[in-house]
Amino acid sequence: MPLSTSSNFARPDDAFRAIVEAHRGLTEEQSADFDAALVLILANHIGDIDVLREALVLAKRRMIDGQQQQQQQQ
């Protein structure tokens, strides 16, 4: 099964909000720790290495796009 990128939540705003609120009141350091744990929990729930790898590629693309933009600005 490939990575699903269609919208899966009936109410996507609720999902986004839930994550945002979980970070409220945390320091940068705590937020990063929190994200690390959350990623591992969700990755295990997905439980499919191919889907995980696809998700990693999709997320990583942001870093590459960001670097290219920075280079263009320089």
Next chain:
Amino acid sequence: MADANTHQAKIQFGYRRHPDQDRPGQSPAEHPVVIVGAGPVGLSLAIDLAQRGQRVVLLDDADRIGEGSRAICFSKRSLEYWDRLGVADRMVDKGVVWSVGRIFHGESQLYQFNLLPEDGHKRPAFINLQQYYAEAYLVDRISDLPDIDLRWRNKVTALEQRNDSVALTIETPEGAYRLHAQYIIACDGARSSLRQMVGAEFGGQVFEDQFLIADVKMTAEFPTERWFWFDPPFHAGRSALLHKQPDDVWRIDLQLNRYADPVVEKKPENVRPRIARMLGHDKFEFEWISLYKFQCRRMDRFIHGRVIFAGDSAHQVSPFGARGANSGLEDAENLSWKLDRVLRGTSPASLLESYHVERSLAADENIRESTRSTDFMAPNSHQEARLRKAVLSLAKETEFGKRMVNGGRLSVPCSYDSPLSSRDAEAWGGGPSPGCSMLDAPVSTRGGGQAYLTDAFRKGGTDFTLLSFGNGAAIDTPDGVKDIRIGGEGGLADPQGLVAKRYDAEPGSAYLLRPDGYVAARFRHPTRAGVAAALSRAAGLN
């Protein structure tokens, strides 16, 4: 590297002059096989080849064994191999048998694992045994085998590859002499001088963190289990390992940082308080202290002309996972039967290439596993440390977290995606597939004697063997193939049904085993032609 006040059993051997040294310079002695390096790999390979009827010269530049804190954990697979070499009983009798490991984080246990949770195997998951005992028992076994010519203080100083042989120059206390051999097997360790002589690279990764390894002698009541700590109270922020060896010797492994000064850290007066904190007392003596930076490296090719590399000379791993000596022994069992066939002319020299292919796969797997363990223990970045922290913390309350904690993944035989294997043509719901090593199980003989499948394989002569099940007529096996029959008239009995279960066997099923105990092919409905084709492929004949 030993410190002055550490002491350890050593066994000394004498140099003896050999008639090969007295031949005129123009006619060096010719030998089929010369093995360089009398460590566990070279010694085992020599025994295996001699048992197959080959004459072997085994050279070692030292004249004693017993130095260094080296391998201690020997796997079930290695013990099964040593069984075939006639030395496993001694190893197991002397060794500390174990199968349980515990992982701690801080003060509390995160989880425990059992590496052999089922009965019905002749050999345990692991024994711990100092490498010098293993070597001493192998040397004793060699004294029963007149076809092995073991020469101490014989140091290879030059090597010249020719079309049909290799010429070696060997330095001894009485000067140099020359030898010719059809094949040289380099088992001369991680700092292999033969590797340099063939001009091969040894590339890979060096881990920055340093690890203090101490073997201490004490009487203690800890169970015979592998205990591993992340961030223990006695060694804050780093990892620690405690493991029992025979003679009340304990292996202790403490992670230090990358900036630790090896000279200072190795001093017994500095090591003692660290270990006293761990044990809660200082009633112990040091057998050995050393400081390591671990490395994971391999040669690109394990075969260079007529020089073949096995063990640490070919590949090196960090010690977490017991993948060093055990993988070297797997190299030996993989190479031995192939070299024997090539020397006899029953297989072409190209069969040796499968040694490189199969053992490269194993080396890559071992390097991958031990790199992951070492990285988990010594994270490379702040973010890696953060992810590890998350895993350790999730492990307290979730099963998936426990399984992500990596305190070393212990050695199991690699399965080979090999040109020697024949693919399954029928459906199998379990059992070892072609390229996997045979599984042990209890059997009983017609007289009612209890034994194991690995015994039957060994007694059959560790050649190509057809393991067949059921009550039909005996299969007409191709020449040279040994038979093990389970069930039926005259066959071994399967009293607990475990052979059939572990091999997913039905009446009529058959497995073709290679001389190293790996599965070459399996059949639901074997025919003579099908077995012959698989045999041909496994022997490198097509």
